[in-house]
Amino acid sequence: MHSFRRAIEVLFVLTLAVLLAGGIVFVLGQAISLVAGQSQWLTALNDAIKTPICITASVCAVAGFLLSYKRRQALEQPQKAGAR
Template identity: 50%
Template sequence: MYRSILQKVFVFSLALALVGGVVFVLWQAVGLAAGSAAILTAPNGVFKTVLCIAASVASIAAYLLLHVGSSPREYAEENQSK
């Protein structure tokens, strides 16, 4: 049960970080093309913080999915079959 919750958290936070990152870069490209420092630095506040938190949550969920919940023997057996 916790594995499916972790997978959903991982997918959602990773998607949020990736889409937000693309929007962040495009936003800054528009500011650069327009020559406006206000547009260029606008996403550096809360938007950037949300992206960093989403990426951190995705990395923690990925770690937990890979390393928590199986004994060392089960983990070794899973990796040998791949």
């Protein structure tokens, strides 16, 4: 069970890193496009980056939910007798 949790943790961290990097690229690209006055660049960024970022955000959210659920479940288990 610990290997499953570890795999979810790795998935969460990787998707979070990709999501943050993609968000930075997306916002910087929009800013550069606006300053340059190139509406085609905005459209290209929207077409190329927006969908993968949304998918990554969804995977990250599901992984985060699974991690929080398993942690809460572990905290709710009664402690063994004699353990202090």
